[in-house]
Amino acid sequence: MNETESTAQSGDEVLRLDRQLCFPLYAASNMLTRAYRPLLEELGLTYPQYLVLLVLWERAPRMVGEIGHQLFLDTGTLTPLLKRMETAGLVTRQRDPEDERRVIVSLTDKGSTLREAAREIPLKIASSPKLTLCEAENLHETVWKLIRGLNGQA
Numbered sequence: 001m002n003e004t005e006s007t008a009q010s011g012d013e014v015l016r017l018d019r020q021l022c023f024p025l026y027a028a029s030n031m032l033t034r035a036y037r038p039l040l041e042e043l044g045l046t047y048p049q050y051l052v053l054l055v056l057w058e059r060a061p062r063m064v065g066e067i068g069h070q071l072f073l074d075t076g077t078l079t080p081l082l083k084r085m086e087t088a089g090l091v092t093r094q095r096d097p098e099d100e101r102r103v104i105v106s107l108t109d110k111g112s113t114l115r116e117a118a119r120e121i122p123l124k125i126a127s128s129p130k131l132t133l134c135e136a137e138n139l140h141e142t143v144w145k146l147i148r149g150l151n152g153q154a
Contacts, residue, residue, distance in 0.1 A: 025143075035128060039121050043114055044088070048081050050118070053090065053107075057115045061106040063096070072151075090114070 017023055033047050040050050055070050056062060068078045082105060085091045090111035096102035126136065 025146075032125070035125060036121070039124060043117055045114070049085055049088075049090070050121075052078075052081065052085060052105075053111060053114060053118070056091065056105065056107050056111065061104045064093075064103045064105060067105060072147075085111075 013019060036047050036050070040047060043050075045053070051071055052067060055067050064075060064078060064082065067073075067082075068075055071078070073081075082091060082093055086093055089108055092106045092108060093103050094106075096104050129136065131139065
């Protein structure tokens, strides 16, 4: 094998699917989302709706921009999601009286009540992967480090 063939093979090596950082993260994300699905269906929620509720359960009301920032979603993605949640009676949306450009999202009683029903979901999800608590915590920390790096944060 000459130097050109060796370089071509090593160049091809970096393009193997199993060498990509993005693929195992993508596959794991899809699998985790599928694991959440039956648990969330019992509550009448989709995974993105669950994420919005998690943000609002921490503190509500919130501006649409705050929710989008925390979930890494743009308003074009978030607005239709919030409209569906409003139709389902989970949240209300209203213009900020101090600045009409901003929309305030609040929980309804129905949205607040789901918090107690959802309390078991993280425990059920955490018990399913074959990771020790230490491995899960390290993975969580590493993925957040990756997110901050990709988002241009230190």
